[in-house]
Amino acid sequence: MNLVRLADEAYKETLKPTSKYREVSADTRVPYISLLDHSLLTSGIAVACVKELILRGSSPLELSGYNLTEEEAIASVRIASLFHDYGKIYQTHLGHIEKGVNFVRSWLEEKGIEGIKKEVILREIERHHLRKNPESLLEKIVCLADSIASAGDRPDLSDIKTYKELVDKTQGTIELEKEIFGEKHGLALILGDTDRIKFYVYETTKLPAIRGASEILKELNEVKTKEIFSSHLVPECLIYSGGGSFLGIVPVSLADTIKSEVEKAYLVETSVCTISIVFKPLSYLNFARGIEPYVEEGFSPIFRNAKGIGNWLLESHFGKKMEFKDKKGFGEFVQSLAYELKREKETKERVPFFEVLPIVERCQYCGKRAAEKLDEIGTEKFTVCYVCKKSVDKGRRDRTILLDCFKNWIEKNYGVNEEIEKAIPCPDLDRIGNYIAFIYADGNEIGETFSRIKAPSSYKHFSESLKEATENSIFEALYKGFESVIRDNQLPRNDDGKPYLPFEILNIGGDDVAVLVPAPFSWKVALKFLEEFEERTKKLAKELGNKEGKFTSSCGILIAKSSYPMHYAERLAEGLLKKAKKKAKEKDKTKEETKSAVCHLYLTTSIASEDAEGLLKDFYEREHEKFTLTLRPYTLEEAKVILDRIGDLKIATSQIYKLAQSLEKGIHFSYGFYLYQSVRGSIEGKENGFQKKTEDLFKKLGCGEPNILWKKTEKGFATPLYDILELLKIGVNKIG
Known part of the structure; x- marks a missing residue:
């Protein structure tokens, strides 16, 4: 068999879900890094090293000592790197090199690889430790790649404090690196x-x-x-x-x-x-x-004596406790x-720009570029630009990457659902609902945590694990949010009778997500995501040494009409997310921990604004009266209490407006009106305990001064009642 194709086969073998590489740790001292993570990274580093030497002019003969082709030289180190620690799958690291060599010898012979090619690969595996004295450049490259892949995970390296210790621990590998690449970086x-x-x-x-x-x-x-x-x-x-x-x-x-x-x-x-x-x-x-300095020696006095801007700069990099080792x-x-x-x-100087002359018709979708294509929606025709036409054609397909991922996830976790299998993406925004919610969520302080990762294999492991946790969290939130619709095969249908999902997954990144859902589902989906994210990242947080034992996330929710421009919706949702993140970082007296948080904004009219904080201030703050008509943002725990308490509340729409108007008239008037309406029985739901449930909720949110509707804050007083009335108007309490 061709050695290059065999290397591809070896790569696919290691990636199989049933691969034992996934179950075994690469190093007993670092149990969370699997043999798969380490082997893949070693392979990538080794191939990059060989390619660099080839680009510098080294021949395969110089690299291996034999007349291999360039492709065969690269394939040999790839196979050797993928299998260099194969012996560890036998649950012992003792004698793993010999066990690995024996396995690979049989595997190569089975694939028809004999002679020089087989010996080159076996020697690369046999000598991938410095103490085994690698001889050829290919052997040395596999040895160096193995050392690099696990460098930061070695506890003995992380404890180094002096340059003498650094030299003692790393001199052999540094000399090996220079022997391969010389004085230039490879x-x-x-x-x-x-x-x-x-x-x-x-x-x-x-x-x-x-x-x-x-x-x-x-x-x-x-x-x-x-x-x-x-x-x-x-x-x-x-x-x-x-x-x-x-x-x-x-x-x-x-x-x-x-x-x-x-x-x-x-x-x-x-x-x-x-x-x-x-x-x-x-x-x-x-x-x-x-980056330099590599050790704390000689740098400690700078820590101790730094003042002013110098101290601030050091703290911004190492943290207030100057944790040099952790960084x-x-x-x-x-x-x-x-x-x-x-x-x-x-500092980017050039960006793509399409000039549009005054006499040219503009695209009816983006309004930016010249219209040059025709797009049809039913009987309507629109003149659009090339960019929008390409995007819209792509978006009208019955299958998308994220939709397929969601369907596969449902099948894996909840079994086959024929209705879901047939489902296509939502046709357009108005099919989601008259009012839709743009939910934008992002992890809290994840970037700072990742800056403390020690090794590239750890970086790969944590990046992929976080991405998987985020994806699973939003899928679970959407499934639970729309469970009755999905389970009972009640998906809405388009004009052709095809079922479609009444929401849209816009993006799933490493730790951030953006989705569109009907307004009444907004809080349920958002809170479920935050809850799932905390739960699904606990193992990862423990592996990273997170003191809180979990990662948290924050969420911004913009609720507006389906016709509201998405550009503004996204910008406002991002602004609300920033407000939620500020809330997440607030420390209480009992626990020094970051919390998950949520902040929403409900727009009943279309406003051309990107300033979420400004809108919240204009809508809810009454500076001259020194009170605020909202307690937003809320922590996850507070939001869950609100959603739970208002779940079965019933109140007439007219009473929602009257209560909201009373809040505008001040602290004492609003409380008097609230009591009057409660006693009078004008608030429908006397039987379901409106007053009792809301007052219990107000207490849990810290209200009580000067009365149960209001809470004393730094700026004066604030009330959660307006938020509750808004949520009732949106209909979040009607979603089971």
């Missing part, structure tokens, strides 16, 4: 992030166009980028891709080429959307200890590269 870390995603995705109110644009970017990020890496290297060189970003390890000599090809792919596919990419050469010490590792290097990426985005 590897580079490359980081990319899509620019202005939201301006591209949400520039129209047509749901198929929004969905199509999102789908195009998802394919570029998760499919096309991987194809580009694979065409020059192997998929294992890509550490992570998702949510519009990617991170990979590449040969220094190839970094510019990969950067250019990915950038070109984005422009070719979208015409208007770009991606910013930066790369930086790195060495073994960067993998193991982040040093691969994550610190990634963070430094992320700063360069941010600067690259901010």
Whole structure:
């Protein structure tokens, strides 16, 4: 069999769901890093090393000592790296090299690989530790790749405090690296992030166009980028891709080429959307200890004596407790590269621009570019630009990546559902509902946590685990939110009689999600997501040493008419998310922990604004009276109490308006009116305990001064009653 095809087969074998690689830890000292994570990363690093030497002019004969082709030399280290620790699947690390060699020998013979090719691969596995004295360059490369892949996870390296200790622990590997690459770096870390995603995705109110644009970017990020890496290297060189970003390890000599090809792919596919990419050469010490200084020795006096701006700068990087040891590792290097990426985005000089002459008809969807295509919706015809036409055609397909993922998830967790199997994406925004909710959620302080990750194998593991937890959380939230509709086969149908899902999953990134749901379902879906996210990330938080034992998330919810421009809806939802994140960081007297939080805004009229905080202030703050008609944002626990208490409340719409108007007239008047209406029985639901339930709720939210409707705050007084009345008007209490 061809050695290159055999390497591809070995790669696919390791990725199988039944692969034992998933069940065994790569290092008994770091139980959460699987053999799969370590082996894939070792393979990617080894291939990048070989490719760099080939690009520098080294021949396969110089690399291996034999007349192999370049492709065979690369395939040999790939196979050796994927199987170098295979012996560990026998649940013991003792003698794992010999066991691995024996397995691979039999496997190669079974595949018809004999002679020199077989011996080259077996020697690369046999000598992948320094103490085994690797001889050929290929053997040394596999040895170096193995050391790099596990560098930051080694406890003995993380405890280093002096330069002498650093030299003692790493000298052999550093000398090996220099022997392979000389004085020049051989590897580079490359980081990319899509620019202005939201301006591209949400520039129209047509749901198929929004969905199509999102789908195009998802394919570029998760499919096309991987194809580009694979065409020059192997998929294992890509550490992570998702949510519009990617991170990979590449040969220094190839970094510019990969950067250019990915950038070109984005422009070719979208015409208007770009991606910013930066790369930086790195060495073994960067993998193991982040950026300089590598050790605390000589740096401690700077910590102790820093004042003013100097102290602030150190705290911004190392934290207020100056946790030098916790910060040093691969994550610190990634963070430094992320700063360069941010600067690259901010200083970008060229962006795609389509000039439109005054005499040219503009696109009826985006209103930005010249119309040059015809789009038909039923009997209506619209003149649209090339960009919108491409997006809308993509979005009208019966299958999308996220929809297929959701269907597969339901089948895996709840069994086959024929109605769901037939379901197509929602035709347009008005089919979701007259009022729809834009839910935008994002993890709290996840970036800071990732900057403390020690090794690239850990980075890959945590990135993929977080992505999986986020995806499972939103899928569970949507399924539970619409369970009765899905379970009872009550999905709505389009004009052709096909069932469709009455919501839209716009995006699922690493730890962030964006979905559209009918307004009454907004709180149930959002709170369920926050709850699931906390639960599903507990294991990950424990592995990362998170003191709180869980990760939390925050959520912004913008509720508006389906005709409201999506650009404004997204911007306002993001602003509400920021408000929720501020609430999440507030520490109470009993627990020093970050909480999940939610903040919503209900628009009954279309307002052209991107300032969520400004709208909340204008709508609810009465500065001259020193009171506020809202207690938003709420923590997850507070929001759950609200949703639980108002679940079966019944109150006439006219009474909702009267109570809301009474709140405008002040603290004492509103309380008097509330008591009067309660006693008089005008509030429908006297039998279901409206007053008792709401007063119990007010107490749990800290109200009671000067009366049960109000809570004393720094700015004066605030009430949750207006929020409750809004939620009742939206109909969140009608969703079981």
